[in-house]
Every structure is written in C-alpha cells, then in structure tokens.
Amino acid sequence: MLRWTIIFxxxxxxxxxxxFGGIAAGAAEIAKILFFIFIILFILSIIRGRKV
Structure with missing residues (x-):
C-alpha cells in the first residue's frame, strides 16, 4: 500500500x-488517503504482534 502512495x-x-491542476489535486488526495490507511494498518499490525 505504501508503494501505491508513492506512485500517486x-x-x-x-x-x-x-x-494539470485537477489531476494533481486528485492524485494527491488519493495518496493522502492511502498513506493514512497504511499508517493505521501498520499500527494495528504492531499492536497485534505484541499480543501474540
């Protein structure tokens, strides 16, 4: 998922x-959303890894 963020x-x-301002704004918004999803999943995986 981090790879997709970097691509966008x-x-x-x-x-x-x-x-191309509209395309740039759209791609930046998608990259921002993917980055936050990546961070959330990363934190959840760290938390789950410590409980096992």
Missing part, C-alpha cells in the same frame, strides 16, 4: 509540473 505522489508531482 509522483503522479501528482508530474501532473502539477505539467499544469
């Missing part, structure tokens, strides 16, 4: 440089 960040940067 790079896509947002490239789209922003080329002047």
């Amino acid at each position: 960040i790079i896509l947002a940067l490239v789209a922003g440089v080329l002047g």
Whole structure:
C-alpha cells in the first residue's frame, strides 16, 4: 500500500509540473488517503504482534 502512495505522489508531482491542476489535486488526495490507511494498518499490525 505504501508503494501505491508513492506512485500517486509522483503522479501528482508530474501532473502539477505539467499544469494539470485537477489531476494533481486528485492524485494527491488519493495518496493522502492511502498513506493514512497504511499508517493505521501498520499500527494495528504492531499492536497485534505484541499480543501474540
């Protein structure tokens, strides 16, 4: 999931440089959502790993 976040960040940067503001904003928003989902799942996996 972190890989997808990085891909969308790079896509947002490239789209922003080329002047596609709408696409850049959409890709940045998707990257932000995926990043927070990744962080939540990472924290949950750490918590579950300690209980076992």
